[in-house]
Amino acid sequence: MVGHNDPKTGWWMGEPGNSVLPTPTRIATYALSPNRQKPFAGAFHAAIFNTFRRFRHQVFYVVPPFLVAYAAMCWANERNEYLNSKRGRLESAE
Numbered sequence: 828m829v830g831h832n833d834p835k836t837g838w839w840m841g842e843p844g845n846s847v848l849p850t851p852t853r854i855a856t857y858a859l860s861p862n863r864q865k866p867f868a869g870a871f872h873a874a875i876f877n878t879f880r881r882f883r884h885q886v887f888y889v890v891p892p893f894l895v896a897y898a899a900m901c902w903a904n905e906r907n908e909y910l911n912s913k914r915g916r917l918e919s920a921e
Contacts, residue, residue, distance in 0.1 A: 909915045 910919060
């Protein structure tokens with residue numbers, strides 16, 4: 828038996844380190860020897876194709892915002908150079 832129900836402190840499980848828990852039954856454990864495992868079996872082959880697949884699916888979400896940002900920066904740099912040139916200063920002074 829696990830213990831009795833104490834309304835103040837909850838279930839009494841015995842002294843710390845000496846609790847009266849029921850022993851678990853029907854637990855199966857399996858192990859594989861470390862020298863029989865292949866941790867990188869097919870990892871390099873799968874990495875190439877998985878990277879290509881992920882790139883192909885994400886390229887249309889990532890590239891367009893970068894193209895828009897690049898075009899905006901090119902326009903802003905050209906506009907800045909024009910406004911700080913003689914012609915730009917004369918035009919803005921009018």
